């Protein structure tokens with residue numbers, strides 16, 4: 738089976754109840770031929786799920802704790818995301834790894850929590866600009882993949898997102914060859930480690946816009962995108978989902 742195509746929007750710490758109009762504007766009769774998901778701040782998950790009921794657009798979280806419940810002030814369990822109607826959770830985004838010191842092991846444990854709760858884990862990997870300049874990209878990505886992915890990962894519970902840190906929110910994107918090289922490595926490693934590694938969905942993320950989406954989706958082993966800034970407005974995100982559907 739070919740990997741499923743996914744356009745996932747990561748709203749980060751943006752949006753409010755009024756912004757739900759933007760996701761409602763994504764709903765169309767001629768829905769694109771790919772999975773579409775929005776990952777809003779946790780407070781918006783439940784109202785967004787309600788607003789999107791019956792539309793086929795999925796809602797995800799941006800992080801979860803590894804435990805199912807307990808004394809963890811400010812944290813959210815995977816089970817609570819699920820209870821609110823989320824079907825997936827972004828894990829190990831570089832902003833979490835940097836702002837909250839999350840290690841590959843933390844990400845792996847959170848992924849296990851996501852599986853326990855029945856959520857798809859969208860696991861993010863990416864090199865810094867210094868690592869790319871030092872020609873370390875492939876080693877860094879291989880190590881993050883090995884360390885962040887539990888042995889229990891399957892094509893139906895896990896999505897991998899390659900997000901070069903220097904491309905996030907900067908308007909800069911790698912060349913098609915640079916993206917292709919990393920996605921080839923991801924596919925090879927996944928196929929070696931998992932029997933269904935050839936079916937896992939691989940996303941690219943980092944300054945994906947309506948203007949570059951088609952070119953990125955034409956790269957081998959790119960099965961979709963994790964989109965930050967351009968997911969906040971339906972007028973930007975809808976053309977990206979359409980480009981993926983057509984790819």
Ligand code: PGA
Nearest residue numbers: 905906943944964965966
């Ligand atoms: P960006 O963010 O599309 O704004 O570059 C991508 C991400 O961080 O997931």
